[in-house]
Amino acid sequence: MNVQPIISIVMVIFNMAREIKRTLHSLTSTYQVDVSGQDYEVVVVDNGSSTPLSVDYVKSFGSNFNYHYIEDALPSPAPAINFGVRQSRGRAVGIMIDGARILSPGIIKYALQAFRTFQNPVVATLGWHLGPDLQNHSVLDGYNQQVEDQLLASINWPKDGYRLFEISALASSSKEGWFMPQAESNCLFMLRETFDNMGGYEERFNTPGGGLVNLDMYTRACELPDAELVVILGEGNFHQIHGGIATNVSETMNRALWQEWQELYFKIRQKEYTVPLRRPDHFIGHMPQQALKWVLYSAEIAVENLTG
Secondary structure, three states, X not given: OOOOOXXXXXXXXXXXXXXXXXXXXXXXXXXXXXXXXXXXXXXXXXXXXXXXXXXXXHHOOOOXXXXXXXXXXXXXXXXXXXXXXXXXXXXXXXXXXXXXXXXXXXXHHHHHHHHHHOOOEEEEEEEEEEOOOOHHHHHHHOOOHHHHHHHHHHOOOOOOHHHHHHHEEEOHHHOOOOOOOOOOOXXXXXXXXXXXXXXXXXXXXXXXXXXXXXXXXXXXXXXXXXXXXXEEEEEEEEEOOOOOOOOOXXXXXXXXXXXXXXXXXXXXXOOOOOOOXXXXXXXXXXXXXXXXXXXXXXXXXXXXXXXX
């Protein structure tokens, strides 16, 4: 009997053979704690990589892993995400717009708990960059894939996935930590019905990498009056360096891209993009020792904002 998974995790990849091995491993039921492969499925959508993966390779991570290659891929990942959701079977979906992100070991466990606890949760995770600083900065000081490989080896990853907190910096979209509003979530969960009612990812964001499409999706989710925003504490997604459109270019180039993306956002939404002001309604999770410094940091930021 083919059991319907509770969650379908839809991940988009493009020319990231080095990074995808780690990302897929971080989604296995041997790495993720207290979950079964029957609880979730992983739908990998390859958005036109020059060298496709094989179905057998993806399946080697688990029978709940599936792979789809898009021949006539568009520059934006938005159509690929919507395609992947249509191929999936779960009652809820988890969207990873960037397949270069390693997950910490409890994300699926706590996402499942959120769907068992709340009626219509939008479940967000915070993002980190591997390395000593935002990768836009650290690449200027020599940070590259070889340095990153050595860094991951230094914590003996994947033996203890929570040690990722020791070698990472908060992404700019999550810069104020767990207790303040964030700009996006690179591993975002919601009911399939909620995703469908929102119309999925907006495919008019058609630039390479999608521009502000992921931020747009998160903003629209935060604006849903009947959804409860749940943030997972003590967990995160960790970006590997791979020459990403926004994360691995200079600040000058990043500012130029942001200007272009904001112009497209205004054209589509008829308003300027701003970070949603919604704070989390609920928290779910735990606090591994390696993440304690980030809890302290998050609390200090929240107190400053509340008293300032």
